[in-house]
Amino acid sequence: MATLFHNPLCPFSRKIRLIMGEKKFAADMVEERPWERRLDFLMLNPSGEVPVLEGEVGTIAGHYAISEWLEEKGGAAKLFPDSGLGRAEVRRLIAWFDDKFHKEVGSLIIHEKIDRRFMNHEQGGGTPDMENVRIGLHNLKIHLEYISYLLSQRDWLAGQELSLADITAAAHLSCLDYTGDVVWRDWPDAREWYAKLKSRPSFRSLLSDHLAGLRPASHYTDLDF
Template structure:
């Protein structure tokens, strides 16, 4: 069976997991703490970063978006970047929004400070979170939730009338923050309604079952009626 090297609280890894599940593609999860820079893992991906997908024939694809584009080209039954050229451009714009802008302004900082630091040694940057970074990220998060709510005023899903890779990407980022209880959903009902719908999809069940050792999720994380 194909293998996905991943981290539990990683938006890029979760995006790939959701894409694989939506396309009904079987896979085995292999946890990889990429900061340990294992020689065997570096042989798969010299960049030393997850996610990495190893196909049944041994072929290796690295990186969240390259893997998703590969799946889109090889498993066409359930397209995640559907529609016209303009439709696909809008989907890719929003994927880029969350993978680049949202990551830089919100998720990268929060995940590192609240999750990754717990598993690093003192010489690697472990220790207490930098609350200045946390506060800035939480402030920026509100702007992005407001943007999702704005999009939901005119659309059923983020990029249009169909669920796409844009929704999976945004949900991958937000689910990581939801795990640690940092998303003020009640203040952004439009964003909350969208998240309830995507959280209720069968592909999301594996994500809601995640449990980081020594760091349980918040009570509402796996609750579909929150």
């Protein structure tokens, strides 16, 4: 069986865990703290980043390589549409969340509120810089507005079918749902969309995450939040 090296509140790891859930691709899960720069892990992925999938045939490093590899394997639960332009739209939105959302929102909030808790002083640990959190929360509203706009045009983010764009967006938002930073009542369309995703069996493993010393927000596991 393959092994996935991941970190529980890393959105890129969560994206891969969701894809694996959708595709019923089983793997052993190993929790990695990238900031510890463990030598054996660096041998596996010189960039030192999660997720990494280690299989019998070889190692696949990084969410981009893993997600495209899992899709190319084919089988059930296709997460890309058939048309070339449709796939381009899915990939535009994947990049939106992996690059733009992560930079403007997720990395600020998660780094301050979560990662720095588990780091020692040399690794950059300490109490959260609330100014970064404040900027992230401000930007989060703009992204929820964009999600709401997309959902006013379409059933799912990239079109009429569930795709990797939805999975990616949900992976990023789920980290902020753990910390209780998404004010869902202000965004009814986004909430309804997220509720549909949260109810999928692929989401279960994410909902059972529980970080030592940091409980999830009270509604985190609630499917009717």
